[in-house]
Amino acid sequence: MGPATQFFVHKKPFTLYRGGELPFVQLAWESWGKLNENRDNAVLIFTGLSPDAHAASSSRDPEPGWWEEMIGPEKPIDTNRFFVLCVNSLGSCKGSTGPASINPETGQPWRLDFPELALEDVAASTRLVVDHLRISHLHAIVGPSMGGMTAQAWLKQFPGTAGRLALISSAAAATPFAIAIRSLQREAITSDRKFANGTYTADHWPEGGMRMARKLGMVSYRSAAEWRQRFGRRKQDYFPPTDFGMRFAVESYLETHARRFVGSFDPACYLYLSRAMDLFEAWDRHKTLAGLFESSGIDRGLVVGTETDILFPLSQQKELARAMEKGGISTRFQDLAAIQGHDAFLVDIERFGPPLKQLLEET
C-alpha cells in the first residue's frame, strides 16, 4: 500500500451474502480529484481480480497506478471534474480484509476459515466507504472485468444510487470456458503441496501453483493474435532453457509475469476471489438481467469489449448492452478493435478512453 492509501474500518459485524459473518472489516481506498459541494461528482471504480486501490498516481504517491493513463487531470476519467474513488476489494490482500488478514478469534490469518465470499460482498463493503465519504449518489460506476460484475452486484443491492454505468470487458456471469480456466488455476494452487490446505508460510509458499495460475491467467488475458504479432516463433535467451521449455520468447514472457506475481498476491485471497467470479450471476434477485437494469436507477450506460477477448467474449458484452437497453437505460455499445484481448482495457487507452470519457462527461 502506497502513501496515498487510506483505510476505513467498519467496527461492526459484517454479514456476508451467502451466510457467514466478519467481526469487522477494513477497507483500503484511494481517491483522486475533489468532491464538489453537492457531493455528486463521484466516480466509483471497481477493480479486476488482482489490482489494488492504487489505480493512478497522485501528488501523494507518484508511483504509476494500474489504470494510470485512464485516470488523471484531463484524462478519460478527468480528475479535474470528478472525485474518483477506488477501493481494494474485500477478500483481496492489498489493505482490505480478506483471507490473508488476521482472524481476531485465533490471532492467525483467516485463510480457508474465511467465510465464502461473493462479489455482492465486495460491493456491499465498498458501500461502507462511499457512505463514510457521505456520498449518497454516485455520478457513475465504472467496472472493468471482475469490476463490471461487482458493479452489477452493487446495482442489485443498491438501486438508485448511481446515474451512469460503464461495463468494460465484463459479463453478467462467467462462461464455462472462463470457469474452466479459473478452475484449473485454483486446482494448480490447491494441489501444490506447499499450499498445505491453506497453512502455507512465507518459507513454504505454493510458488509452483501460483506461477501456473498466473501463466494460465496470461493465456486467457491476452490474445493469440497479439502474441503472433509480438512474439511469433522468436526464440528467447533471457532464461536458461529447460529440458522441455524456455525455448521461445512467449515462454520467457509468461515466466517473467509469473515471477512478478507469485510473491505479490496471497494464494487464499486469489482462490476466494476467483471462485466468487465463477459463482456470480447478476440476475439472481431479479427474474431477468433486464429486470436488474430496469430497477437500477441508471440513466446512461456504456458497454465496451473487444473481439479478441476470450475470457469475457464480446457476445457477453452484447448481452449486457441488450439487457440494459431493454431495462430502459440509454446504452452505447462499442466493439473496440483492440488486439490485446481481455487486458486491452488496461493497455489500449486510446480505444477504451474516449467512449468512457464521453459517458462521464456528456450532458
Added chain:
Amino acid sequence: MGPATQFFVHKKPFTLYRGGELPFVQLAWESWGKLNENRDNAVLIFTGLSPDAHAASSSRDPEPGWWEEMIGPEKPIDTNRFFVLCVNSLGSCKGSTGPASINPETGQPWRLDFPELALEDVAASTRLVVDHLRISHLHAIVGPSMGGMTAQAWLKQFPGTAGRLALISSAAAATPFAIAIRSLQREAITSDRKFANGTYTADHWPEGGMRMARKLGMVSYRSAAEWRQRFGRRKQDYFPPTDFGMRFAVESYLETHARRFVGSFDPACYLYLSRAMDLFEAWDRHKTLAGLFESSGIDRGLVVGTETDILFPLSQQKELARAMEKGGISTRFQDLAAIQGHDAFLVDIERFGPPLKQLLEET
C-alpha cells in the same frame, strides 16, 4: 494394443533428425482394406499427439477406433477402395519405440535419456513400415492436427512419394498461443514432484501434472462456443464438490477426461511429442513453405479447419492452402462451420468427411 495391431522391428540403428541415435526401432501399426495389385491405393494417416494406431475397428478388433466414423467400408476414407495404414508415432507409448520403451543398454525405460525427438523422425520411422509393405507411392497422406505437421515432415524428406495430401486442422508451425499452452502442460508435468526428473514409477506417478496437462489440453481442443451450448452454467453433482471446484458441469467434464487420460499415456512420451510439435517448422529445408510443396510431388491438396479452433487457428490453414497453391498443388480449402474447435475433425464427421472423401476419390 488391440488384436489387430501389428509390429515391425527395424533392427538397425536409426539416426534422429536433430542428432542422436536409437539402436533399433519398433513400430506398431494397423491397416484396413486391401493393397491392390499395383500397390498404389494406400492412404497413410498420421495421428495427433496421443492416438494409437487403432484408428478404426475391423473384423480382427471390433473395438471402435479414434476415427471410427471416418474409416471403413463406404465411409469417407473408404476401405473398400483403399488400403489404409496408421502407425503409432515414434516417441509415443502405444507399441512404438519411445521414451517409455526399454533402453537395451540399461535395461530400464529410456525416459529422459531418449534422444531429442522431431516430427521428422516420426515421419521417417513411418517410412520404414511403408517400405516394409513394399509401397513405393502412396495414393494419399492424411494428417489431422500434429499428424498434418508430420505429413509435412514426410514431404520434406520424401518428395515424390505421394499423390494427394489432406491437412486437417493443422499448421506449418505452432503459434505462440499453442506453444504457451503446451509449455504450461509440460511445466505441470515436470513440476509435479512425482515426476522426479523422469524416474516416476507406477506407484509414484505424476498424476497431478498429467491431470492438469489433460484438462489444459481439453480447454485448447474444444471451443468456448461449444461449451456454452453444452454446459452453460449448469451445476454438476457427479463428483463431490471441493473447496474451490467441482461446482459446474464443465468442471466434472474436465475431471472425467483427465481421469481417463492420466494412466493411459506415459508422461515422458507426452513431453517429447509435445516439444516436437513446438519446434516443428515445415519449411526449414526449403526457403519457403511454398518451396516445400513445390518439390513435394503432390498433385492435389485439401486443407480444412474451423473458425472455432484456437490451437490451430483457421488463419494457419489459410496459410497452408496459399502455400500449396503457390507450390503448384491444385488445392481445395474449406472453412468448416464446426463448433467443437480443434477436436471437430474427430467428432464432426458430417462436415469433415465429405471433402476428404472427395479428395481421395476424385479422378
